[in-house]
Amino acid sequence: MNKGAIRHMAVFTLKSAPDTEETRAFLRDGAEILSAIPGVNHFEVLRQVSVKCDYQYGFSMEFADQAAYDAYNNHPDHQAFVAERWDTQVAAFQEIDFMV
Incomplete structure (x- = not known):
């Protein structure tokens, strides 16, 4: 383990059906926007x-x-993604943070 490093995971279900353009756009935009925030490493869509x-x-x-x-949590791009996309398109979620 790297002392102090954190792995943040958010597991979720979208309101839109799988294999729709709305779902693909959410996953694509989430990866593009969130991975570009300084300090984010090893971003994955699962x-x-x-x-x-x-x-x-x-x-x-x-x-x-x-x-x-x-x-990251306080970054304006993260806050905008949460307000504009996450809060409107996610049906349910769980966040998990691990020390790695």
Whole structure:
């Protein structure tokens, strides 16, 4: 483990159906916007395949430390994505933060 590094994961289900342009746009735009924020490392878009989990997708990213994670959360591009896209297009979600 890297002392202080954080892996942030958000697993979620979208209001739009899988394999629609709305879903593809959300995942594509999320990756483009969020991965460009300074301090974001190893950004991934994930598709859930387990029958034991109700969520459909995930965003995973790493931060060098708590300060980088805090800067990401407060970044205007992150806040705009949450307000304009996440809050309107996500039906349900769970956030998980691990020390790595």
